[in-house]
Amino acid sequence: MSAPRFAVQYLEKPPEGVGPGQVRSRLRQAFARLPIDHVLLGWDLPPDLEEAAAEETARGGARLFRWQPLLTGDLHTDLPAEWATIGWNGDPVPGHGGVPEFTFVCPNRSAVADFLPERLEAVAARGLYQGVFLDRIRFPSPSPDPASHLACFCPHCVHLAADSGLDLESVRRTLGALLAAPDGCGRLARSLLGEAVEPGTPLEAFLDFRQGSLDRIVAAASRQAAALGLEVGLDCFSPSLTRMVGQNLSTLDGTCKWIKIMAYPRVFGPAGIAFELLGLAEWLVARGLPQAQALGLLAGASRLEIPATLAELRQTGLGAGALRDEIARARELGVKRLLAGLALVAMAGVHESTPDQIRADIAASRMADGLVLSWDLWLTPLTTLDAIRQAWP
Ligand SMILES: [Zn+2]
Numbered sequence: 001m002s003a004p005r006f007a008v009q010y011l012e013k014p015p016e017g018v019g020p021g022q023v024r025s026r027l028r029q030a031f032a033r034l035p036i037d038h039v040l041l042g043w044d045l046p047p048d049l050e051e052a053a054a055e056e057t058a059r060g061g062a063r064l065f066r067w068q069p070l071l072t073g074d075l076h077t078d079l080p081a082e083w084a085t086i087g088w089n090g091d092p093v094p095g096h097g098g099v100p101e102f103t104f105v106c107p108n109r110s111a112v113a114d115f116l117p118e119r120l121e122a123v124a125a126r127g128l129y130q131g132v133f134l135d136r137i138r139f140p141s142p143s144p145d146p147a148s149h150l151a152c153f154c155p156h157c158v159h160l161a162a163d164s165g166l167d168l169e170s171v172r173r174t175l176g177a178l179l180a181a182p183d184g185c186g187r188l189a190r191s192l193l194g195e196a197v198e199p200g201t202p203l204e205a206f207l208d209f210r211q212g213s214l215d216r217i218v219a220a221a222s223r224q225a226a227a228l229g230l231e232v233g234l235d236c237f238s239p240s241l242t243r244m245v246g247q248n249l250s251t252l253d254g255t256c257k258w259i260k261i262m263a264y265p266r267v268f269g270p271a272g273i274a275f276e277l278l279g280l281a282e283w284l285v286a287r288g289l290p291q292a293q294a295l296g297l298l299a300g301a302s303r304l305e306i307p308a309t310l311a312e313l314r315q316t317g318l319g320a321g322a323l324r325d326e327i328a329r330a331r332e333l334g335v336k337r338l339l340a341g342l343a344l345v346a347m348a349g350v351h352e353s354t355p356d357q358i359r360a361d362i363a364a365s366r367m368a369d370g371l372v373l374s375w376d377l378w379l380t381p382l383t384t385l386d387a388i389r390q391a392w393p
Helices: 020-033 047-059 110-125 155-163 168-179 182-192 202-227 239-245 249-255 273-286 291-302 310-316 320-332 355-364 382-391
Strands: 006-010 038-041 063-069 131-135 231-236 258-261 338-343 370-374
Touching: 006 020, 006 063, 020 047, 020 382, 038 047, 047 063, 063 110, 063 231, 110 202, 131 202, 155 168, 155 202, 168 182, 168 202, 182 202, 182 239, 182 273, 182 291, 202 231, 202 249, 231 249, 239 273, 239 291, 239 320, 249 258, 258 320, 273 291, 273 310, 291 310, 320 338, 320 355, 338 355, 355 382
Parallel strands: 006 038, 006 370, 038 063, 063 131, 131 231, 231 258, 258 338, 338 370
Antiparallel strands: none
16 A cells, blocks of 8 residues: 555535536546546535545546545534634634634544544545545644634643643743734744744743644544554645644654645645745734844744745745755655645636746655645646646656
C-alpha cells in the first residue's frame, strides 16, 4: 500500500444541478491526462454522486480516500454551538465566512472526543473507501486577529492545561500584555510563526499545549481508522504556519501514512500562505506597526520571501520559491512521506495561476514524494491538467 504519487482532491461540495454522469466524466478526463493513483473525495456528496465517483476511481485503477474534515461541521452535521473554540477575548471564535466547514470545535471537549468516532464509522460503513484524508485537524487560524481568533480558552482547555501544570489565566495575562502595544503584537506574530521569541513563557507553553491536544486527537482518529481498515493521510498547514494553528508536523508524522502540506503561495483563502500572512500583516498595521516593519518581521519569522508592500502581497501573493522552501522545511521536520499540494482551482478572488506559475510550482515540488492536485478537480480547468502533463517529468 504505497503513498500517493499523484492524487486529486475532488468535489468539496456537490455542484448544483450536476448528476452522476458529469461526476464520472470529469474524473475520466483527468485519468486520460494524468497518472492519478489516489482520489480524495469530498465529504458532502449525496450517495449517487459518491458511488459514481467510487466506480470511476476503481475503473481508473486508483484508490479512493474520503476527504473528511475532523474538527469542523459539515452539511450533514450541525455541531452544537457550545462546542466552539473560545478566544482570548472570551467569545467563540467565528468561522471564516461564517460557514460550518470553517467553524472549529475544541478538541479538548470530551463531547467532541466522544463524537468524532462516529465520523469515521460512517465513512467505513459506506464500504467504498480505502482510506481517509483528514482535513481541519487544527485550531482556528489566529491570522485575522489573534485577540479574537487565538484559541482555545474554554473551561475544558483550562482544566486540561492545569492538569499539565499550565495556568491558562497566566497565558491570558501574557497575551494581554503583548496585545497592548504595537511592539508586543509584533512579538506575538513572530511567536505564532514559530520563532522562539518568548522562550519559557506561558505563551510558548500554551502553543505547545495546543500541539499536544491535536496530536492526541489525530492519533486517536488514526488508531480508529486502522481498526476500521482505513489508511490515513493528513491535510496540514504549510510548515511556517503550523505553529499558529497547533500542528506539529514532526509528531503528526507518526500518526499517519503520509502528509500533504497546503503550501499554496498564491491562495487568498484559509490555509493559503498569501492569505494567512496578509491577515497577520494587516492586523499588525491596524495595531500601529509601520507596514515595512510588519512585513519585515513576518518575512524574518517565516523565513519566506514576502513582497515589500501590502499592495503587492495582496496582488501577487508569494512565488514558487515559497513552495520549495516549505517542502524543504517539512523534510527537516521529519515528514517521511510528503506530498505537495498544488493549488490549481480557478476561483476569482481566491486563486488563479498562469501556466508559467504552474510549471514553476511543479519544478518547486521535485523534493516531495508526490503531488496532490488541490483542492478541487471540479474547479480545475482541463487546460491546467494539460499544462501539468507537459510539465511533469
Ligand atoms: Zn477548548
